[in-house]
Amino acid sequence: MINKLVEKIKKTNAPIVVGLDPMLNYIPQHVQDKAFAEFGETLEGAAEAIWQFNKEIVDKTYDLIPAVKPQIAMYEQFGVPGIEAFKKTVDYCKSKDLVVIGDIKRGDIGSTSAAYAVGHLGKVKVGSKEYVPFDEDFATVNPYLGSDGVKPFIDVCKEQKKGIFVLVKTSNPSSGEFQDRLIDGRPLYELVGEKVAEWGADCMGDDYSYVGAVVGATYPEMGKVLRKIMPKSYILVPGYGAQGGQGKDLVHFFNEDGLGAIVNSSRGIIAAYKQEAYAQFGPENFGDASRAAVEAMAADISQALEGR
Ligand SMILES: O=C(O)c1cc(=O)[nH]c(=O)n1[C@@H]1O[C@H](COP(=O)(O)O)[C@@H](O)[C@H]1O
Numbered sequence: 167m168i169n170k171l172v173e174k175i176k177k178t179n180a181p182i183v184v185g186l187d188p189m190l191n192y193i194p195q196h197v198q199d200k201a202f203a204e205f206g207e208t209l210e211g212a213a214e215a216i217w218q219f220n221k222e223i224v225d226k227t228y229d230l231i232p233a234v235k236p237q238i239a240m241y242e243q244f245g246v247p248g249i250e251a252f253k254k255t256v257d258y259c260k261s262k263d264l265v266v267i268g269d270i271k272r273g274d275i276g277s278t279s280a281a282y283a284v285g286h287l288g289k290v291k292v293g294s295k296e297y298v299p300f301d302e303d304f305a306t307v308n309p310y311l312g313s314d315g316v317k318p319f320i321d322v323c324k325e326q327k328k329g330i331f332v333l334v335k336t337s338n339p340s341s342g343e344f345q346d347r348l349i350d351g352r353p354l355y356e357l358v359g360e361k362v363a364e365w366g367a368d369c370m371g372d373d374y375s376y377v378g379a380v381v382g383a384t385y386p387e388m389g390k391v392l393r394k395i396m397p398k399s400y401i402l403v404p405g406y407g408a409q410g411g412q413g414k415d416l417v418h419f420f421n422e423d424g425l426g427a428i429v430n431s432s433r434g435i436i437a438a439y440k441q442e443a444y445a446q447f448g449p450e451n452f453g454d455a456s457r458a459a460v461e462a463m464a465a466d467i468s469q470a471l472e473g474r
Pocket residue numbers: 185187237269306335336337338380381382404405406407408409430431432433434
């Protein structure tokens with residue numbers, strides 16, 4: 167799957183992930199009204215609204231981008247119907263040949279991680295039969311429990327040719343509280359980065375490992391150091407747009423070959439119609455606004471990479 171991701175990035179010339187994080191308040195009123203008219207103001211109604219919203223955004227952007235990242239929390243908040251909308255979204259994106267990164271941020275003791283890995287990336291056995299429960303292509307993994315919490319994901323990835331992105335340095339304001347703490351004189355995120363490189367060494371695709379890392383766009387200097395520590399790992403870079411990251415912050419996340427990083431924007435793309443820059447589209451044409459925002463993001467990143 168890492169080879170497919172790299173191929174699609176080269177083909178689209180856009181190292182971009184559209185984050186499908188559909189909060190209800192980003193969904194235009196007409197989409198909500200239609201879903202509520204059919205299902206009422208219920209969890210089913212909310213799930214229908216987020217599914218219709220996602221579908222329109224995917225339809226308007228899939229030819230420009232290599233990948234999407236549905237954030238499972240945005241679906242889980244609507245209970246079982248929300249989870250069904252998550253699965254529908256995963257399947258629809260795959261039918262459009264997009265690489266799907268399940269943003270699930272899981273990680274637990276080994277046996278529990280194994281169940282998460284099977285559920286999201288692998289196959290589960292039921293008697294004599296096997297089922298593919300969620301079937302994302304990649305998942306985000308929390309490494310706080312150490313190697314035995316991560317290895318079960320890697321084992322399933324090896325078997326199923328899938329991949330993971332391990333949280334190394336997150337984009338949020340408090341990420342330094344633990345991640346920047348010095349241990350033997352070195353910040354914890356560097357030690358985690360070294361582990362990612364080690365885990366990834368025998369998980370190679372053609373050029374890159376299918377054990378990748380998450381490093382926030384909001385910490386460009388740390389991104390520069392981590393790029394060198396994990397030369398063969400793809401870096402998923404959230405924090406562009408709504409959290410303040412810009413193209414110029416991203417150059418050091420990429421290798422000299424112009425590859426090695428893929429940048430996520432969620433609110434900046436899916437709620438583009440609410441921004442002044444795209445106001446001319448109006449809520450009716452929210453999908454077109456998202457397309458314009460993807461084009462602007464791709465141009466911003468290309469320009470930054472050309473200018474380095
Ligand atoms: O793993 C992630 O994707 C992630 C890691 C991180 O350090 N920071 C971060 O924002 N994210 C996710 O990336 C998305 C960012 O959304 P926007 O700020 O709207 O672009 C959300 O789904 C976050 O959960």
